[in-house]
Amino acid sequence: MSQFFQIHPDNPQPRLIKQACEMIRRGGLVVYPTDSGYAVGCHIGDKTAMERIRRLRQLDADHNFTLVCRDLSELSVYARVNNAVFRLIKAHTPGPYTFILPATKEVPRRLQHAKRKTIGLRIPTHNIALALLAELDEPLMSSTLILPGESQVMTEADDIVDAIGKQVELIIDGGACSAEPTTVVAFTEDMPEVIRVGQGNPQSFESA
Numbered sequence: 401m402s403q404f405f406q407i408h409p410d411n412p413q414p415r416l417i418k419q420a421c422e423m424i425r426r427g428g429l430v431v432y433p434t435d436s437g438y439a440v441g442c443h444i445g446d447k448t449a450m451e452r453i454r455r456l457r458q459l460d461a462d463h464n465f466t467l468v469c470r471d472l473s474e475l476s477v478y479a480r481v482n483n484a485v486f487r488l489i490k491a492h493t494p495g496p497y498t499f500i501l502p503a504t505k506e507v508p509r510r511l512q513h514a515k516r517k518t519i520g521l522r523i524p525t526h527n528i529a530l531a532l533l534a535e536l537d538e539p540l541m542s543s544t545l546i547l548p549g550e551s552q553v554m555t556e557a558d559d560i561v562d563a564i565g566k567q568v569e570l571i572i573d574g575g576a577c578s579a580e581p582t583t584v585v586a587f588t589e590d591m592p593e594v595i596r597v598g599q600g601n602p603q604s605f606e607s608a
Contacts, residue, residue, distance in 0.1 A: 402431075402568045404561065409433065409574045412531040420570055421535040428569030429453060431545060431560055434468075435526045436496045436582045436599050437553030438560060440568065441468065441542040450541060456567055458548040466498055466520035467507075468540045470533035478507050478539065479521055485587050488604070494523040494530075496578075496599035500586035518588055528574045544581055555579045 403423075405416045424430055424443050429452055431440050440456065442449035444467065453459070467478055472490055475481065479501035481489070489499055503519040521539075524530065533540060545554045547563060554560050557573035565571065583600035586593045592605040 402561070402565050403570045404557075404573065405570065406573045407528050410527055412528050412574075414531075416572075417528075417531045417535050420532060420572060423569050424532075424536065424540070429456070429567070430532075431557075431564075431568055431571045432529060432532060433526055433557075433572065433574035433577045434524045434529050435578060436524075436544075436580060437555055437577045438545040438557070439468070439529075439542045440545050441532075441540040444539055444541045446541075452567075453541075453543050456564065457543055457546065459543070463543075464500055464518060464520045466522050466542050466544075468529065468533065468542045469521060469523050470530055470539075471523060474539055475521060476504075478504055478519060480504055481587065482590060485590060485592075488592065492600065492604065494525045496525075496580075496582045498522045498582040498584045500584065500588065500595065502588060518586070520584075522582060526574070526577075528572060546581075552579060553577075553581050 407413055407416050420430055427446050427449050429440055429442050431438055440453055498520050500518050500520050503517055507519050555577045557571055560571050580599040583598040583602050584596040585605045586595050594602045594605050
């Protein structure tokens, strides 16, 4: 059975955040809240943990994993963007957007889209997610927690315990999350393409 931490959504307890990050560094899967539902994350360099997420969600090779980052300072390390794309992303972060971008060589090949060599990047606003990222001091390899056969992101920690409590090392209860996922915008050809309309307003990207 996984561990269960109740962490305050406005003032995350540093002790619990540190313990959660220690689990991530040891190869654990951690379910944590974001501003657009719960996500499941693992260490960016852990191939075994990533494959566990793939099995948990029954993902195929075409799925874009997402690197959840604390700010834009990490963007250029993991993605190739020109100045115009950077300005557009900067104007919409942090927030409920996931950006699909060409990956740099710093991104392990297993995290990239198998054919397009892209990676998802996102900067959340949720305090617990940001606290985890600050303690880790690197991005968190993540996937939105949508279980096989379902179309909605999971939003309640108790439901997550019932569904996958034996398949992850830690579930962080940060209260109920929004049920609306991120808006996904791809910049694979420098021009934006809205792949999924979610919580973030897509208008700026549709007219860019």
